[in-house]
Amino acid sequence: MPGSPPLPMLQRRTMRVLVAAQLLGACGLAAGGTAGALLAEHLTGSPATAGLPLSLLVLGSGVGAVATTRLMDRAGRGAGLAAAYLAGAVGAGLVVAAAALRAWPLLLAGCALLGGGNTAVMLARYAAADLASQRGRSISTVMTAASVGAIVGPNLLGPAGTLARIVGLPEPTGLFLLAIPAFLGAALVLLAFLRPDPLQVARAAALSTEQPAAAGGRGELAALLDDGHIRLALLVLALTNLTMVAVMAVTPVHLHDHEAGMGMVGLMISAHIAAMYLPSPVTGWLADTLGSQVVAWMGALLLLGAGGVAAVAGSGRVGVMAALLLLGVGWNAGLIGGSALLRDAPVEASLRTRAEGLGELGMGAAAAAGGGGAGLLLATGGFGLLGLAAAAPCLLILAAVATTGKRTSGGVAGARSGSSTTTQPTVKAIPD
DSSP, X not given: OTTOOOHHHHHHHHXXXXXXXXXXXXXXXXXXXXXXXXXXXXXXXXXXXXXXXXXXXXXXXXXXXXXXXHHHHHHOHHHHHHHHHHXXXXXXXXXXXXXXXXXXXXXXXXXXXXXXXXXXXXXXXXXXXXXXXXXXXXXXXXXXXXXXXXXXXXXXXXXXXXXXXXXXXXXXXXHHHHHHXXXXXXXXXXXXXXXXXXXXXXXXXXXXXXXXXXXXXXXXXXXXXXXXXXHHHHHHHHHHHHHHHHHHTTHHHHHHHTTOOHHHHHHHHHHHHHHHHTTHHHHHHHHHHTOHHHHHHHHHHHHHHHHHXXXXXXXXXXXXXXXXXXXXXXXXXXXXXXXXXXXXXXXXXXXHHHHHHHHHHHHHHHHHHHHHHHHHHHHHXXXXXXXXXXXXXXXXXXXXXXXXXXXXXXXXXXXXXXXXXXXXXXXXXXXX
């Protein structure tokens, strides 16, 4: 693009801006994942409702991803990600209002909008890969950056609760008060500094090497779903998120009901979130070297292990913590493997953001189903039944990866996400 800096310099600057935005934005995500369940139980008096706030958040994140990727098509990554963060800030404000008014429906509406912040944090991984030669490692870099804010957030549950009490609100509302400036700051960073836009630069570089995209509407969807890599990626992303959210959504309530204080709940959820993000450099490297299908397969095994540990953990904090750690690492492997598969699929550059939106929508819908039923499973069968039921769908990932591997001449080599020999048009290799 005329006026743009050299591509290696642009990639490095893009990564710096994305990392800064991730550090801010991920701080706000702890509100929905940790405080939402506690606030729901506080307002309704029933643990069966504890999974609904996170379910609405991830569903809102999936629906919001479709709108965000369409905005990216027209205005670029920066505008789309900033708009998603602004929606998250509005959602956090609605949750605060719901706590003040004790309005349960308003809480659910706020959590759905809060999903915009999750949309931005998750879609940033594709912005990092737009100009990258080693996509798995670029994706893992922004996910690692998100870990800092995501780990710090739950540990603020106690201090933020004190702030909430001072202003006359329930303790779990404190994290939502902190989410508002966190999301607004991330939006400001992206609008001010993500220029020129990496998606627009990548499309300009690829424009001369590919044929025009398929027709809009159903033609686009058919073109995307016709690719086996995309179908497998959608399955991996959806079921991985379903398992993680189903367990995480109600774990704070399970711990609180067994005499764990706010500080202990925040600490254990922080450790889980650390396990979700900190392995990213390793899983990104594995996706680039061994192949994204291998990483997705490893993630499914770890999630099954988490379900098994949860089945025998009961109310013991050591067992619950072990299940949460396995759950986090398994989610990370499934996310990195599935994302690399999706980003590496041989589709036109003009359809790539649509594929990303479809992946996020699948993640949101599956997680909404898992989180929505988690409270009922916890209330009727306990934490053990919840763990087994949540992990069982991962067997489908193992079967799908094995089947795809047999069809693609050895599987791993054919799915190698970091390879520069993929069939889709790419920007020239850029050091990450």
